[in-house]
Amino acid sequence: MKSRRRNVSEGHNTILQCHSRTCTEEYSETIPHDLIIEIVSRLPTKSVARCRCVSKLWSSLLVHPYFTETYLTRSSASPKILFACVKDGKVSFYTSPQPDDDKASSPITAAAATYHMNFPFDHVIDIYRPMSGLVCIRDGRILKGRKTAAMVWEICNPSTGQSVILPKMKSRKRTGAKSFFGYDPIEKQFKVLSMFTDNDFSSEHQVLTLSTTGKLSVRIVECGIPHCPLSDGICISGVLYYKSSTEKRVRGIMCFDVRSETFRFVKVMEPFIGAVHPQTTLVNYKGKLASVMSGWSYNFIGETCTSFVMYVVQDLEKQEWSKHNYKFAPGLIDGFFAGVTVAGELVLSPKFPSSPFYVFYCSLERKSIRRVEIQGMGGFKQVYTFVNHVEDVKLMRTV
Incomplete structure (x- = not known):
């Protein structure tokens, strides 16, 4: 003791x-x-x-809602960088302070990583962007009594150590499923949207809901627009966005309202078709949907790359986008796009860590770049980096 x-x-x-x-x-x-x-x-x-x-x-x-909401509010005022590190059948979670752009003084700084806990997994397929403190992980797991791996979705809370394995979504379709993780801030519900495909286009859509009481429910929802998802999703203010293509090969943005569970497709017109290029990364830029791509036409920046472009939605229905080009000297950045901080800095981080491990912050307003060494974290096979993570100490109830 x-x-x-x-x-x-x-x-x-x-x-x-x-x-x-x-x-x-x-x-x-x-x-x-x-x-x-x-x-x-x-x-x-x-x-x-x-x-x-x-x-x-x-x-x-x-455990009272008044305390957990108070804690979440304080955490939201000082969001952190979350690192999900994969190695030897485990996902280890670390956090690091998220620098304030207004207080930036040096182009090279260092920050300590705080270890939280790890969760066991068989074979991590994907780790989705955290939603209000929770992380959804898709795992290829060997279940009891089976010889082949099955897809398992698990919700983890790095702040409390709790995890919940979601029930398997069953479908008559034998093809693979594409899934997205979203959050309804009004009803405070976490949802997983899964779609099953026929000839690459969605034909069945299911929504799994994890409510504040821990109750799990799965239901089929209607989507009158068969489409092919082309990217990971990003949830902004209760709306899940992802790039998609219709059966007529029209490219655009699919919008899924997490609360009403309804779909809406918005065609992207020229000259903004570059915003839905297959290699662009969707990000949340100060509450607005944005799309970023490197000068290499990829979702990462390497040593010889000298630019990236960002499209920011001003009005999606009216097709009003603002386009921003950023240029810099070669060799300054090396990493994948992780997102944009609340202060408006674009964050890039390597997926395959080396020593020392660096995270790059690009100030889109001051046109400056900072390199931050993350200390106390290393020896992992792969690292997923997420911005604006908040810590939620609310306990998940399971039924």
């Missing part, structure tokens, strides 16, 4: 000392509940988990 407390933060030690004489709820009542919530909401996620073990009263306070 002593060795466990040595690793607890100073603020958490202070709280534990207040309860060193007794752990009864009567003594806890001398500390106002609002003060307990105010103090604990400023602690790291691991300390929150320990504080929930102090007493029954503390446990009830720290």
Whole structure:
């Protein structure tokens, strides 16, 4: 027990000392509940988990929606970079502070990576962009009684260590399924959209919902526009966007409203057809859908690349896009597009880590580039990098 407390933060030690004489709820009542919530909401996620073990009263306070929403609000004010690192059948999660563009002073800096926890997986197929603190991972898993791998979707919370294996979506189609992870901020529901294809075009669409109560439901939804998904999806303000092509080979953006579960296809007209190029990456630029591609016409920038272009949607229905070209000296950046920070910096990071491990921040307004060395993280086979990650300590209920 002593060795466990040595690793607890100073603020958490202070709280534990207040309860060193007794752990009864009567003594806890001398500390106002609002003060307990105010103090604990400023602690790291691991300390929150320990504080929930102090007493029954503390446990009830720290699982209450008022506390978890307070913690999420504080975390949202200081989002982090999330690294999902794959090696030896495990996905290990690390976070690092997300620099503030306004306080940038040096083109080369360093930041420490904080380890959270790892989850076991057989064969990671894909890791989707985090939604409100949760991460969806698609895994090729050997299930009990089977000889071949089956596709399994699992929702993980790096802040609490919880994970939920989603039920398998069954279909009469024998072809593969394309899936997307979305979040409805109004109903606070996480959803996985899966579509099964015939001759590369979607013919059956299913939605799996994980609600705030932990209830899982799967249902078929109608889509009157058979289409072929051409990219990963990105969810912005409750709308899931992904590049797609119709049966008539018309390219555009498919919009899926996560709350109403309805589809809408928007054809992309010239001169913005480059925004749906197969190698572009969809990003969230200050709340607006945007598409970015390197001067090589790829989704990454290498040592000899000297430019990238970004299209930002001003009005998708009216086909109003703004186009931005950025040029820089060769050899400054080496990485894949990971997203755009709240401050408006485009982030690039290697998928196959080396030592030292660098993340690059491109300020789109100041036309400057920073290289940040991420310390305390290495030896992994592959790294997925995500921007604007928030920590959510709400416990997932499963039924």
